[in-house]
Amino acid sequence: MRAVLLSTTLFALLLGAIPMLACAEAAPSEEGSGETIKLPLPRMDSEVSLEETLAQRRSIRSFTTEALTLDEISQLCWAAQGVTRKDRGFRTAPSAGALYPLELYLVTPDGLYHYDPGAHELAVLSTEYLRGKLADAALRQSSVYSGSCIFVITAVYARTSKKYGDRARQYVHMEVGHAAQNLLLQAVALGLGGVPIGAFHDDRVADVLGLPGDHEPLMIIPVGHPA
Numbered sequence: 001m002r003a004v005l006l007s008t009t010l011f012a013l014l015l016g017a018i019p020m021l022a023c024a025e026a027a028p029s030e031e032g033s034g035e036t037i038k039l040p041l042p043r044m045d046s047e048v049s050l051e052e053t054l055a056q057r058r059s060i061r062s063f064t065t066e067a068l069t070l071d072e073i074s075q076l077c078w079a080a081q082g083v084t085r086k087d088r089g090f091r092t093a094p095s096a097g098a099l100y101p102l103e104l105y106l107v108t109p110d111g112l113y114h115y116d117p118g119a120h121e122l123a124v125l126s127t128e129y130l131r132g133k134l135a136d137a138a139l140r141q142s143s144v145y146s147g148s149c150i151f152v153i154t155a156v157y158a159r160t161s162k163k164y165g166d167r168a169r170q171y172v173h174m175e176v177g178h179a180a181q182n183l184l185l186q187a188v189a190l191g192l193g194g195v196p197i198g199a200f201h202d203d204r205v206a207d208v209l210g211l212p213g214d215h216e217p218l219m220i221i222p223v224g225h226p227a
């Protein structure tokens, strides 16, 4: 089984695509089978200016069925939460007290993944098809059914409240906005589209993803090729 999974992952890497992101049974909160997918290094330049991405950004809710490549997945994860200064662990998005309460999960038609910013890799949590259930939990919004990759940003409030007490909730909510906008602008720069989704049942989303008890889902962002 392990050999098959590794070979399918390698195949996906060779194709430069993510459709074969593989893995084990649905035990998402426990970091799955221990399989990981090393992401390609993110690029640090672009043909598109920041100003152009700002001007072009629009909420996109209809997508083609084309999968995202592993390069695109890598770039989007990095934009949202990538490490930009290794010695201090600083990331692309600011964080109150540099405490980094946010976690990034990805749902594709092939499964569920968790992004590790330090290693810039994905932990494969499940190969179960979860996108439909996730969309059901998001008031059946069509963008969640059709996004090629659905990013779910969760937060562990305790990481911030241990220093900032009651103020933490506000800080964490500000931070998810930073991370989400980074991701959405990066999507535009890659010729992709996305939409920030705030309307969903928190407990149902947590249930579908099998989130650890201290992870609260704050935003869902379907991304794909605009239809």
Ligand SMILES: Cc1cc2nc3c(=O)[nH]c(=O)nc-3n(C[C@H](O)[C@H](O)[C@H](O)COP(=O)(O)O)c2cc1C
Residues within 6 Å of the ligand: 057, 058, 059, 060, 061, 141, 143, 195, 196, 197, 198, 199, 200
């Ligand atoms: C906090 C927040 C929650 C949102 N929730 C949803 C949502 O659940 N579904 C949706 O289709 N769009 C959602 N949106 C996107 C807005 O509808 C969209 O940003 C707005 O219509 C302006 O359009 P624009 O993003 O293209 O500029 C949300 C946006 C924000 C900032």
